Amino acid sequence: MQQLRKLALTWHCPRIRISVIANNTAALAFWQRENFVELHRKPAEGFTAGAIVMKWRHNEL
Template identity: 55%
Template sequence: MSTPTLRLLNRHLPSDIDRLQAVLEGAPGYSLAVEGKLPTSGAAAEVLDALPPGKGYPDKFVYEVVLDAEAVGCVEMIRSYPETDIAFIGLLLFREQSQGRGLGPQVLCLAEAIGTGWQCRALRIAVIDTNPRAFNFWKREGFVELLRKPAMDFAGQAIVMERALPVHAIV
């Protein structure tokens, strides 16, 4: 099996927006589980444009997950959020036809390398509790629950989870 790679998406390029939209529409079960509806026609633009409080576009990175030249998923990361030494994964999603093939742990390793490059101490995520499959994935990958809180615009509560990044000696 090939190894997935990441390609940084440009929120101003219509072709990148279309490719992300196809990924989101290829995972209707996710949208139904966490938002209670199918992805809208503007879902990709919403993902690319959404910013957490106090953050700007220089700290937001949305990558396309590419496998054998095909867009099979996406991963969204925010540098230094909500703390300067945290890399936040806002979304890790695969088209349903690409789920269950072991891509999640491989892409998580790529995200870990990005977070380490940013000199962050941990990866943090928020899983919506109406998505038990995702919650179980993150638990299996060593993420521990920090807290649960209301999640605006989502079908359930957010379960905030974190996993430490490996410490690398600075030479």
């Protein structure tokens, strides 16, 4: 994860956004530990639960 953050910053991308399927609690817990926060939820076609859109922002750490 640290390497991904460094790469994003070298590309002048201060934010990273991801989506996690809401019923994937292990993945959700992982991204929360990595300081990603929830932005909103949306339907996820083909999945049994919706998607949680999350972000990490360099300036917020």
